[in-house]
Amino acid sequence: MREDYEVIIGLEVHAELSTKTKIYCSCTTEFGGDPNTHCCPICTGMPGVLPVLNEKVVEYAVKMGIATNCEIAKFSKQDRKNYFYPDLPKAFQTSQYDLPLCEHGYVEISVNGKNKKIGITRIHIEEDAGKLIHDAYTGDTLVDMNRCAVPLIEIVSEPDIRNADEAIAYMQALKSTLEYLEICDCKMQEGSLRCDVNLSVRKKGETKFGTRTETKNLNSFKAIARSIEFETNRQIKELENGGTIYQETRRWDDDKGVGYAMRSKEDAHDYRYFPEPDLAPIILSEEYVEKMKAEIPEMQFARKQRYINEYSLPEYDADQITSSKYMADFFEKAEAKCKNAKIVSNWLMGDISRKINESEMNDIRDVKFTAEDLGELIILIDKGTISSAIAKKVFDEMFETGKKPEDIVKEKGLVQITDENAIKEIVVKVIGENPQSVADYKAGKDKAIGFIVGQVMKASKGKANPGIVNKLIIEELNDK
Amino acid sequence: MYELTLHEIRDKIKNKEVKIIDVVNDIYSRIDKVEPKIEAYVSFTKETAIKRANELQEKLDNGEDIGPLGGVPIAIKDNICIDGTKTTCSSKMLENFVAPYNATVINKLVEAGAIIIGKTNMDEFAMGSSTATSYFKNTKNPWNLERVPGGSSGGSAAVVSSDMAYASLGSDTGGSIRQPASYCSVVGMKPTYGTVSRFGLIAFASSLDQIGPFTKDVEDMAIMLNAITGKDKMDTTSVDIEYPDYTKALDKDIKGMTIGIPTKFLGEGLNQEVKQRFEEAIEVYKSLGANIKEIDLDYAKYALATYYIISTAEASSNLARFDGIKYGHRAEDFEDLIDLYKKSRTEGFGTEVKRRIMLGTYVLSSGYYDAYYKRAGQVRTLIIEDFKKAFKDVDVIALPTAPNVSFKFGEKTENPLEMYLEDIFTVPVNIAGLPALSIPCGFAETSKMPVGLQLIGNLFEEEKILSVAHAFEKNTEHHNMKPNI
Numbered sequence: 001m002r003e004d005y006e007v008i009i010g011l012e013v014h015a016e017l018s019t020k021t022k023i024y025c026s027c028t029t030e031f032g033g034d035p036n037t038h039c040c041p042i043c044t045g046m047p048g049v050l051p052v053l054n055e056k057v058v059e060y061a062v063k064m065g066i067a068t069n070c071e072i073a074k075f076s077k078q079d080r081k082n083y084f085y086p087d088l089p090k091a092f093q094t095s096q097y098d099l100p101l102c103e104h105g106y107v108e109i110s111v112n113g114k115n116k117k118i119g120i121t122r123i124h125i126e127e128d129a130g131k132l133i134h135d136a137y138t139g140d141t142l143v144d145m146n147r148c149a150v151p152l153i154e155i156v157s158e159p160d161i162r163n164a165d166e167a168i169a170y171m172q173a174l175k176s177t178l179e180y181l182e183i184c185d186c187k188m189q190e191g192s193l194r195c196d197v198n199l200s201v202r203k204k205g206e207t208k209f210g211t212r213t214e215t216k217n218l219n220s221f222k223a224i225a226r227s228i229e230f231e232t233n234r235q236i237k238e239l240e241n242g243g244t245i246y247q248e249t250r251r252w253d254d255d256k257g258v259g260y261a262m263r264s265k266e267d268a269h270d271y272r273y274f275p276e277p278d279l280a281p282i283i284l285s286e287e288y289v290e291k292m293k294a295e296i297p298e299m300q301f302a303r304k305q306r307y308i309n310e311y312s313l314p315e316y317d318a319d320q321i322t323s324s325k326y327m328a329d330f331f332e333k334a335e336a337k338c339k340n341a342k343i344v345s346n347w348l349m350g351d352i353s354r355k356i357n358e359s360e361m362n363d364i365r366d367v368k369f370t371a372e373d374l375g376e377l378i379i380l381i382d383k384g385t386i387s388s389a390i391a392k393k394v395f396d397e398m399f400e401t402g403k404k405p406e407d408i409v410k411e412k413g414l415v416q417i418t419d420e421n422a423i424k425e426i427v428v429k430v431i432g433e434n435p436q437s438v439a440d441y442k443a444g445k446d447k448a449i450g451f452i453v454g455q456v457m458k459a460s461k462g463k464a465n466p467g468i469v470n471k472l473i474i475e476e477l478n479d480k
Numbered sequence: 481m482y483e484l485t486l487h488e489i490r491d492k493i494k495n496k497e498v499k500i501i502d503v504v505n506d507i508y509s510r511i512d513k514v515e516p517k518i519e520a521y522v523s524f525t526k527e528t529a530i531k532r533a534n535e536l537q538e539k540l541d542n543g544e545d546i547g548p549l550g551g552v553p554i555a556i557k558d559n560i561c562i563d564g565t566k567t568t569c570s571s572k573m574l575e576n577f578v579a580p581y582n583a584t585v586i587n588k589l590v591e592a593g594a595i596i597i598g599k600t601n602m603d604e605f606a607m608g609s610s611t612a613t614s615y616f617k618n619t620k621n622p623w624n625l626e627r628v629p630g631g632s633s634g635g636s637a638a639v640v641s642s643d644m645a646y647a648s649l650g651s652d653t654g655g656s657i658r659q660p661a662s663y664c665s666v667v668g669m670k671p672t673y674g675t676v677s678r679f680g681l682i683a684f685a686s687s688l689d690q691i692g693p694f695t696k697d698v699e700d701m702a703i704m705l706n707a708i709t710g711k712d713k714m715d716t717t718s719v720d721i722e723y724p725d726y727t728k729a730l731d732k733d734i735k736g737m738t739i740g741i742p743t744k745f746l747g748e749g750l751n752q753e754v755k756q757r758f759e760e761a762i763e764v765y766k767s768l769g770a771n772i773k774e775i776d777l778d779y780a781k782y783a784l785a786t787y788y789i790i791s792t793a794e795a796s797s798n799l800a801r802f803d804g805i806k807y808g809h810r811a812e813d814f815e816d817l818i819d820l821y822k823k824s825r826t827e828g829f830g831t832e833v834k835r836r837i838m839l840g841t842y843v844l845s846s847g848y849y850d851a852y853y854k855r856a857g858q859v860r861t862l863i864i865e866d867f868k869k870a871f872k873d874v875d876v877i878a879l880p881t882a883p884n885v886s887f888k889f890g891e892k893t894e895n896p897l898e899m900y901l902e903d904i905f906t907v908p909v910n911i912a913g914l915p916a917l918s919i920p921c922g923f924a925e926t927s928k929m930p931v932g933l934q935l936i937g938n939l940f941e942e943e944k945i946l947s948v949a950h951a952f953e954k955n956t957e958h959h960n961m962k963p964n965i
Contacts (some may be wrong), residue, residue: 041581045801047574047682048561048583050715082844084798084821091800143805272844274853277686277794280716 007232008162008209013174014152015184016192017060018129023127023151024051024094031190035133035144040056043088043149050278053078057281058101059152060183061125062292064153065102067177067299068120072289076101077281081271087130095154097273100124107177109169118170119158128152132168153184159198159209166224171221172196172323179325180299183374187362194219197228200245201235209230209233211245215252215259227252230259241431271389303328311341320349326364330371337375340382347374351392355399368402377405389462390414419464420472423456426464427472441477449473482510483962486552486646486700493540493551500533500540500551504595507553511644514965517625519617520561520638522558523566524598529553532595547593549707554589555645557636558599559606560691561680562586563928569682570614571604573802573809573828573851574885583680584712585649585691592707600648601637604830605799606656606684607904608632610892613832619890621663622963623929627886629759630660637664639696642965647704653684654787655882655906657692658918662881662932663962665920667695667949671705672940673913677712683798686717688910697959698919698950702726705942721940729943734951737944740874742777749901751884753924757931758880761921761952765878768951775870775877779862783908784900785788786863789843789856790911796840802828833894860911867912871938876948879905881918881932905934915942919949920958930958 022029025042042049043121056479065072079097105120130145155174161167175193178184186193200212215231218224230252235245248260280448298306300322322328327348334344348364352374356364377394380386386409397408409415417423430452431438440448449470456469481489481498492498508526515521536546556562559569561579563586568574582590591598603613611619611634619634621627622642629638633650637660640648650657652670657849661668670692693704706727711720741762746755760773804810804824811823829837843852870877882902892899909916914936921933933952937945953959 044806046580046807047567047569047577047801048559048579049581050679050717052714052716080797084800084802084803086803086805086817089801089806091803092797270846272797272841272846274793274797274844274849278683278717364676414702 002236004204005201005232005236006204007162007228008159008202008212009163009167009228010189010198011155011157011161011167011170012196013155013157013171014194015064015155015174015178015186017057017151017153017183018185019056019060019151020055021054021056021059022149023054023125024149027149029150031187031192033146035142035146037465038146038356039148043089044145045091045148049308051094051276053279053282054151055230057125058284059292060151060181061101061123062154062284062289063106063181063183063296064155064177065123066289066293066296067181068102068105068107068123068155070102070105070123072284073101073103074284074286075099075281078276078279079273081270081273083271085129086141087145087148089130089145089148093127093129094276094279095126096124104137107170107173108295109166109173111165111169113332115392116160116166117457118160118166121156121158121414123153123155126152126154164228167228168221168225171224176300176323176325180297180303181299182325186334188219189360189362191219197231199225199228199231199235201232201239204271210239211247211414213245213248213250215250216262218252218367220254223252223254225255226257227259230257234259260294292421295380300325307331307341311335313341313345317342317345317349321345321453324363330364330374332377333371336380337372338378338382340378343378344374347378347395351395369398369400369404373398380405384416384418384465385409386414386465387416387462389466390416393462414463417460417463417480418468420468423464423468424472426456426459426475427476428470431473431476449477452477482507482643485696486549486645487703489646490548490552490703491549496540496548500537500595501530503551504529504533504553504597507597507645514644515640515965517618518622518638518642518644520601520619520629520635520642520644521555521598522568522570522601522616522635523594525562525565526598529595529597536593536595545668547591548703549589549594552594553597554594554645555598555600555636555639555648556586556596557602557633557648557650559602559651559682559684560585560649561682562596562599565599567599567682568616569605570602570611570616571829571833572615573825574807575615575809577807579680581680584677584714585708586680588708588710589649594707600633600639600650602635603632603656604833605682605795606632606651606653606689607795607832607836609655609659609899611635611660612889615830615831618682621886621929621965623665624886624927626888626891628663630663630882630886632656632660633668634660634663636694637661637666637668640664640666640696641963643962646696647700649691649708650694650887651681651684651689651691652906652910653688653690653791654910655903657694658906658916658932658934659882659902661694661918662920662934663930665930665932665958665963666703667698667917667919667959669693669701669705669917669942669945670909670915671709671942672719672912672915674717675709675723675915675940675942677710677715677718679712681712683794685794686798687794688787688791690910698946698953699727699730701917701949702730702946719940724943726942726946728791729875729946730950732943734765734946734948736771736887737876737948738771738773738874739765739948740773740775740870740877742780742870742877742879743774745777745780746879749883749904750880751924753926754880754882754931757922757924758878758933761933762878764952764955765948770948773874775874777863777866777870777908779859780908781865782859783863783911784904786856786859786911787903787907788839789852789862789962792836792840793844794840795854796837796844799829799833804828826932832896861928863908864912866910867914867938875937875941875944877936879934879936881905881934885924885927885929885931909936913943917945917949919952920961921952921956922958923961
């Protein structure tokens, strides 16, 4: 990016709330399910039906407002946003227009050691739409209404974000908050947390905002970061070439790494918002808000401090582990099993995170083995039952199949050999077969030992205790 | 026996003077005879009605209580959903729509022992004052087959007037129960907004719609209200109050009660012959010892304009779901999605419905919202305040139900504005959410068509209205008059 430009970014984040039932009826919100099995006359917009607001939705939204330092409205209302689309059976989305539940909040982020507040303009409640399925074989388009009227909150930020790193840090902070409040399962792959990016650029020193574009429905951190970089470069290039930025809605193709214009402001909808006459205003008392405040659980910052104090984790580890509630919960369970906090933390930040990122998983909840299994694996290493090298193999198998580590070790006969006589037998054999290495060692080339160790481990299929192997090789060579 | 009132036939059933099946068969044979002339029904539920008649009779014979409406045949306006039954709103759009659930009022009627015999014709989606905007047919006024029964609940008014049902349900958004009750000389009531659940009533204008009954007399009205009012957890706009036994209000002495007359509001556009009957009715009240007091309703003259903004705005949104995608009419040939929407709606909706959808879409459009919808909301508040002030001094307010008697087919149906004016006295009541009833008060000199007296009460004061209406009925003979068909 060019140094003489500044990027102005605001995010609109949609989070599906993890209430048991939908926002205006008692259908389940569960993900999946055969098409059109999680719906009823109300959420499919049959003629004559009326909505009844699910109180949990208000509770969850208010908690998010409190956790992001918002003012909670004592009087708010719901409005109809009118537009035609086959996934919207009532032909209006019930949302909140001018009187949202929460306003004027902020979250704190830290990028490269610098702290920054990102303002939150508003948080409001609304309903999700259904899903269109295009049948490539028949050419038909079918509607699945299972997701119709699943409750959402929309979190709108101020245009305080300046680059992709800040955007990701902000999303990370929201995700963590939603997780700790246990109000959204934050599975970005499944679309339960998604984000629209509003972006404009201007020459540094300018006070007026440039024309902004909105890139819709980004459902991974990677896609958010890449689309921001793409759109920033596109807008700067356009302006440098004497072009104009048009206010438009854009779509991001993450496979190709390219954004496209979808529709311009000229054919933008006139949503004809007006107050939903079938729903009374939402009136909250001071006592209600206080009660919600009291119910806010331990959030990331508190837990991070606790990990530093209670488990003596380095600050970096504590920060990484607690950035996801599910990771932190996993950590605590594994630690309870093996009582070795730092090693658990190493596994989580290392192999486990790497594997999750390489796979199509949302996060640690999709991992097949349990936290107790990880604890057991660490115990097996501690006790010397398996070597660290073998442990990696066991871990791969656990990740692949979800089998218990002790079962894998047993099945594959991976128990470490610590019997010195047995190892000595192999050592003698290997040394006998490699006179050149022995000669090298005698000539002062210590590196030769490494080769012999490698051969011994190979001969023992990795099961020989490396410490004993080392010790015996040196003894044997010195005896020669 | 079809000519009996609801409470008369109910008592005969209860006392085992008649079999329920005979009552049901009798009403269907009456329908066979009269319906070809009146055309008030859209569909019948004869099979379930007969089955239910036998079930109820068995219960009764076993000594069980079959409810306050036990065995009584009742008709339902065709915008109220009955599970497994066609609910068309008299529109081509819903010509073949079968409701997948029961409206709350249907459950309540069934619980009270009623037998539903059929669905009645109406103005398409309840938009109109003549029932002539129905896609299916023109319902005739039983008092004169060349004239309209009023609307939008014209079918429900005509079936009670012509003894094709003992009572019926309608819906009233701007006068759609009271005006046809007046035109057909029956009792019709719009209860306080929120006292009868709207769940299952296909919405026209959500903040104004209210279900209410048509009956042959005021006692029957009280019985019907007992059956259908009450808080419903499926309708959050329904009100949680202690609901009274409305029949207890019937015989209350009205001596010393105060009836308000908004004389200035009455002034313009009121037909002289209607005025005559209205003034005679007031004389009856004077003779019964009621006080008559002149009141001001300064903002009532803006009610009609307010109504046509709020109701069309809400309708434009409520009727948007009829898009040809999920149910209802779908155009056969279309190019793409937008074309599918356009053609399905163009073909499925009639002229009046389209007119109101366009009006409503316009008043909600960006740039016009403040000038129309928001302003209408403010005037609505002023009208509510007007009534509040008035009810500090009076118990009920009296007005003619409509400024004219029933008109001939084609007379006003071609000029929408003229027809909208027929709602001038009924609309303010919906705007303020108040209860109001129309009761027969005689016939116009020249046309010989019925005239209705409208009694308006304060919020939740249905009982006062029933007391005042019943006193009038006991001292007049209008309600006993029957059309000659």
